[in-house]
Amino acid sequence: MILKLETQTLADEFSQLGVHPASEAIFLHKSEILPLKLVNIRTPAANIIKQEMLACGGDCAIPAGCVVCAEERVDAILLGTQKHYTRLLEKLAQMSYFGMADIKTELENILKPQPLQTILADGRTLLYDKMLVMGILNITPDSFYAGSRVPQIEQVLERAGRMLEQGAVVLDIGGESTRPGSDAVSADEEQQRVVPVIKALKERYPDCVISIDTYRASTAEEALGAGADIINDVTAMEGDAAMLDLVVRSQAPIILMHMRGTPKNMQQNCEYKNVVTEVAAYLVRQAKLLEERGVKKEKIIFDPGIGFAKNVQQNLQLMQGLKSLTGLGYPVLLAASRKSTIGSVLGGVPAEERLEGTIAASCQAVYAGAQMVRVHDVKENLWAIRMLEAILCPSRI
Template sequence: MTDRMLHLRPTHFVDSPIGRDGEVARLAGGLQWFAAYDVLEGSARRTVTIAEFDAVLGTSARARQLHAAITAPRAPLALGHRMLRFDQPGVAAILNITPDSFSDGGAHLGDAAAAAGAGFDLTVQGAALIDIGGESTRPGAPIVWEGDEIERVVPVIERLAKGGALVSIDTRKAAVMEAALAAGAAIVNDVSALLWDDRALDVVARAGCPVILMHSPDPAKGPHGGNGYANVLTDVFDWLEARIAAVVAGGVERSRILVDPGIGFGKTLQENLALLNGLALFHGLGCPIMLGASRKRLIGALSNEAPAGERLGGSVALALKGAEAGVQLMRVHDVAETVQALRVWRGCKDQALVGG
């Protein structure tokens, strides 16, 4: 068994660290504390408590590296006059400027002022980030010419950025990244992890902007391919770990990388659920985590085939699942409802931390 096959998933979460010195660790500088690790070594699994970590795993360089990454606070991103914090769960609002996205396609196409107005409404509802996309990534969606994609998103980004909103561009095309960043977008969110377009990594490195790297099985071909996994949780982790290393080698600062496990992209229902149950493992990458599960097909599959517009309850449930795993950013359609749920969750956490 090689050391690289070892993975650590935080488990045995507790409400408060009070009275548990040496028995619990803080998860990524956030609101969650945990008392043990699930130690995954190939197909073997065992539990090691935080209290016995040094004695049991202290000689493993891999274990020490993962533990350090899991427990290190995630520094906020200073983006102009805006700050994106990762010490508590936040919300990224989905704003699609497309005719055919699976959930809200066509709602904001062709009227940049109205689309920007919708974006400002989302910030009022509590969104920390507006994630704008001009190309659908639903299965079977056609590839959009980069000129059309730019024409869709740039007028909206310009209005939002001038109005003080923090904006990310959801694209896999280098030309769209360049145009969006020039228009005021601050972050690139790429479902292909900068692998679909040969110029994308260079664009992000030269801009010095943060980037969100999402997992999909074969991103150079499209987001929904792939041939299955030996172990979806550790396979996705290893893929993202290698991709982070490659992007850092390409000139992007590690502190400006976020990761997304790619729920719904080239995964079965069972694989998506395994990823959701194992989300805390991804803190071992040492980067903030984005979870994009809003209105996804898995919710319909678990609720009598509810259509995309009737998946609010499941979307909120998955956002809270993410919060419980320490995920820092939830990418959602239903901002007001998700923000409210997270505020109530936060209230419970705050009360627990003061001993009640």
């Protein structure tokens, strides 16, 4: 009899086998090939890394014309174990040309990641030892899912309390629908919707963490003044040039989401060569704008923007490739709850019938190592997440 083993069970299997404890780490480092994609590196660097990976016992896939430097820059895919990459890092440490130093630094960050956290402006910290759940509260009359609309303050307070009891760590408050094709509202109207709600929530639940879903710096500033803790910007600061200054000044964390165009026209902007790579590159670029102004990684969260300027196949590719984002060194939020891609996959079902599909997306976020999901149904998603986490790592129960 020969049994296939899951990588996450190997530590227990080695222990039960009775191997020497000092050998366990060595075996674990040899147990899994970790594919890594180097994006837009100089062609000579790709050729050198190809040869060094082969010498280390790993491999590197490069474009066919790379050997004759047909292009100035190329992508490359590394295939190796932890052992192969450790040897490669030793080689790269001796090379200061063709951008090798930057490649070495990024490779070290991926292989030896630091624990992620988000530090709020008041000093409280969100830790991600388990996945966190963000509950959605739409203070709008026209959000795509009618079940999320709570226009009256008392209704908001009641639903917020229920979400907090069910395990939501963050409450996301939005005053303008960003569904495909939606029209914008004025800043005054948006603020009239959300600011009183945030004040009431903080009065009723003073310890709750609130994110304000807006791309307007003026609304975000009013919301922070009313007690909001996090800015959730669907334009990643491109919708309002003043947003960057506000984040620097307020020290409030910001969720940077990928989108092209506006909600009105975004579904006419779905052309990608590689949607995962392009979304990742965009989010890193926006994060660097903040970091150049002194904002730490502990203030930045990535959201790939499921449903925003992507078609069904692209949304599925993003969820399938979510691990590419979770390896970048920033917390990642997946916001796919009840969205149209789920409805399309399940045969055109309406938003009211997309709970099970949403739970599947939340489970994929666990597999990919994401830190948070944004959902309409807190309890159902959280229970599925906790069960999957227990299966993947029983010792952490």
